[in-house]
Amino acid sequence: MRRKILFGVDYTDSELIKLLLYLFVGGTAALVEWALFYLFFHYLLSGLSLTLLTMLATALSFCLATLYHYFLGNVLVFDSGSRYKRGKELSLVFLVSCIG
Template identity: 70%
Template sequence: MSKKTLFGVDYTDKEWIKIILYLFVGGTAALVEWAFFYGFNQGIGMEYMLATAAAFCLATLYHYFLGNILVFTSG
């Protein structure tokens, strides 16, 4: 199992920090999805159904990679 550190603090066995980080990653993923949707729909004029699908895919990738980096240890 790899050590998880954030700002020099080892949180490998601290479940409460992992829960807070998981909520942070999920919340920021929602903000990322909304930002991409707005940018696609209003910024470049993409049709809203396509903008929704594209924003969802990008936010899901963001959530997956950031969750693996910050929260999960099993990779």
């Protein structure tokens, strides 16, 4: 496992810090999704019908927020590529997120 260091503090073996960072990553991912939905809904896709607008804004914001969550989670909390190759890992993350 790679060493995890944040602000000069090594937290590789600290489960409490990893839990707090995981909650931070998830919370900011939710904020990113909401902000992107608002941006897509009100500015970028505003010429479409309401139903299509809502579906596209939701899908785009979900995909981008999931990517944000995956990459920030790997930087701060998890060790990417330790079990699966990165492409398969990202596909599984999207699969589980869509099911959820």
